[in-house]
Amino acid sequence: MAPTTSTPGPKTNRIGLAVLDYKGGRTTLCAGCGHNAISERIIDAMFEMGVPPERVAKLSGIGCSSKSPAYFMGRSHSFNAVHGRMPSVATGAMLANRNLLALGVSGDGDTASIGVGQFVHLMRRNLPIIYIIEDNGVYGLTKGQFSATADLGSKLKTGVINDLPPIDTCAMAITLGATFVGRSFSGDKKQLHSMMKAAIAHRGTVMLDIVSPCVTFNDHEGSTKSYKYMKDHDEPLQEISFVPAFEEIDVEYDPGTSIEVTMHDGSKLRLRKLEEEYDPRDRIKAITRLHEAHEKGEALTGVFYVNTKAPNFIEMLNMTDEPLATLPESVVRPGREVLEQAMEELR
Numbered sequence: 109m110a111p112t113t114s115t116p117g118p119k120t121n122r123i124g125l126a127v128l129d130y131k132g133g134r135t136t137l138c139a140g141c142g143h144n145a146i147s148e149r150i151i152d153a154m155f156e157m158g159v160p161p162e163r164v165a166k167l168s169g170i171g172c173s174s175k176s177p178a179y180f181m182g183r184s185h186s187f188n189a190v191h192g193r194m195p196s197v198a199t200g201a202m203l204a205n206r207n208l209l210a211l212g213v214s215g216d217g218d219t220a221s222i223g224v225g226q227f228v229h230l231m232r233r234n235l236p237i238i239y240i241i242e243d244n245g246v247y248g249l250t251k252g253q254f255s256a257t258a259d260l261g262s263k264l265k266t267g268v269i270n271d272l273p274p275i276d277t278c279a280m281a282i283t284l285g286a287t288f289v290g291r292s293f294s295g296d297k298k299q300l301h302s303m304m305k306a307a308i309a310h311r312g313t314v315m316l317d318i319v320s321p322c323v324t325f326n327d328h329e330g331s332t333k334s335y336k337y338m339k340d341h342d343e344p345l346q347e348i349s350f351v352p353a354f355e356e357i358d359v360e361y362d363p364g365t366s367i368e369v370t371m372h373d374g375s376k377l378r379l380r381k382l383e384e385e386y387d388p389r390d391r392i393k394a395i396t397r398l399h400e401a402h403e404k405g406e407a408l409t410g411v412f413y414v415n416t417k418a419p420n421f422i423e424m425l426n427m428t429d430e431p432l433a434t435l436p437e438s439v440v441r442p443g444r445e446v447l448e449q450a451m452e453e454l455r
């Protein structure tokens with residue numbers, strides 16, 4: 109009789125889930141769209157970090173990018189807000205339940221055009237959220253008009269040239285108060301993967317601008333957000349590696365060539381410097397370096413700024429440890445006597 113062999117089951121993470129538990133619906137985006145690759149990196153990072161899907165609140169606005177939360181983490185909470193208005197919904201969700209892990213997915217149009225007013229106020233609050241801009245320089249969903257992140261001089265398929273300067277969402281986020289700011293490229297699997305894992309470990313506003321080519325409307329010669337342009341011009345500031353708190357740190361880091369940042373949960377973000385002088389803990393230098401990149405026409409990527417010391421919005425508001433959403437009504441909704449007493453005090 110042939111010996112019986114047991115077939116190994118799927119690989120599971122530290123909370124016993126398989127990668128399948130982090131998947132979502134089948135994508136309806138164009139084949140090759142950068143947004144699909146970003147969804148894959150989110151799935152991988154959440155799986156490897158062992159994040160319970162039910163703890164995650166996916167939030168988005170309107171656009172192809174904002175549709176993408178339907179294509180990952182189907183077991184998580186999800187809210188598709190009005191165009192450019194996701195930040196206020198995300199703020200409300202986090203104030204109601206501070207134990208959630210908020211993951212905002214937006215587009216360059218959703219953020220830097222119609223949503224810029226909400227975006228700036230989100231950045232200055234340091235709300236715990238991972239805010240991703242899937243940046244293709246155009247409004248993909250409405251057939252490819254330039255957005256406010258399109259570079260000066262870049263060309264549409266129709267030959268139209270962009271004659272306005274771009275908004276650098278990273279420089280803006282750092283200036284306003286976001287505490288983890290980086291730029292990556294949907295085609296750079298390794299860099300994006302480490303950046304996503306570090307983002308999950310951060311308890312403040314993470315703003316990641318991820319260049320994500322639109323293969324249908326902005327992937328031609330003359331575009332600065334195409335696959336070819338990014339492959340030819342991508343200049344990373346660091347080699348990024350991330351060691352989660354639940355894994356043992358086996359290799360010593362060399363402070364001469366690397367910077368190690370301890371994240372809120374004890375994980376380590378290691379940045380092997382490719383530019384000797386660059387220190388992502390220096391806010392002023394980070395802003396200066398981004399402005400220099402514009403002057404030189406560089407497509408700079410990497411972790412531009414990280415600050416794990418600043419208080420986040422939940423801490424600043426001095427909120428109760430127990431989320432408002434799970435407190436009993438008798439506590440969150442004081443009775444008539446309390447209201448009358450408050451009115452009396454105002455007289």
Ligand SMILES: Cc1ncc(C[n+]2csc(CCOP(=O)(O)OP(=O)(O)O)c2C)c(N)n1
Nearest residue numbers: 171172173191215216217218246247248249
């Ligand atoms: C209030 C409002 N104005 C305009 C639109 C039309 N609209 C839908 S998506 C979009 C732009 C989306 O661009 P982006 O955020 O860059 O997403 P992408 O499709 O490129 O991923 C626009 C202008 C809308 N849906 N609602």
Ligand code: SF4
Nearest residue numbers: 138141172248322323
């Ligand atoms: S139109 Fe562009 S942004 Fe939208 S799904 Fe297609 S490739 Fe992606």
Ligand SMILES: [Mg+2]
Nearest residue numbers: 215216244246
């Ligand atoms: Mg876009």
